[in-house]
Amino acid sequence: MFKETLRQVVESTEGAIAGLLMGFDGIAVESYTRDEATDAKDINEIGMEFSVIVGSIRRAAETLEAGGAREVSIQAEHLVTLIRVLNDDYFLALTMRPDGNPGKGRFVLRTTAPKLIAELS
């Protein structure tokens, strides 16, 4: 069921390449990649890097009393990644090409989050 939800997230966002549901321990629950040529290992590798980054952002935000981190977006030259923190244990990431639609992606992540949170608990 996670796979189908991730598929919908990726397919409904223009330019999206991959979706990932992952624990802050760096272990992927499920992933979906649009392009069959994309190596499944790649998306997990990306996720593991991001689990460390988002973990440190969460700790920093708490230390600074900025409140819980909710969203992180990282725009690099060739890839844009949007991250939505679901709860203390899991986050949802969506990676897209720079010419994709990040506004739509953020909207889809935000509206999908409650469903995933319910399924994860």
Next chain:
Amino acid sequence: MFKETLRQVVESTEGAIAGLLMGFDGIAVESYTRDEATDAKDINEIGMEFSVIVGSIRRAAETLEAGGAREVSIQAEHLVTLIRVLNDDYFLALTMRPDGNPGKGRFVLRTTAPKLIAELS
């Protein structure tokens, strides 16, 4: 001159609290806070945390061949921080309240970046 540039960045963005020009070594070049009540130490502390985070994001992006990281945005419960990577050594950060205008903030950071890059080199 950096102070005046940071002042313009902060004052022209609705809801913005502070602007920071910092090296990836965590040493601030200059900062500007709108609210006099905000402790100057706070913005430097925020910047030091973010220099570590953005540094790890840059390394991850390079490892993953996502290209150079250009922009990072972190939305927490009480604060939104936008970060623009200027070059290999420096970044520009703008912190705002959640009801601020991040779109305007990103625009201002993007248009201000070339000026700061020129002044830093």
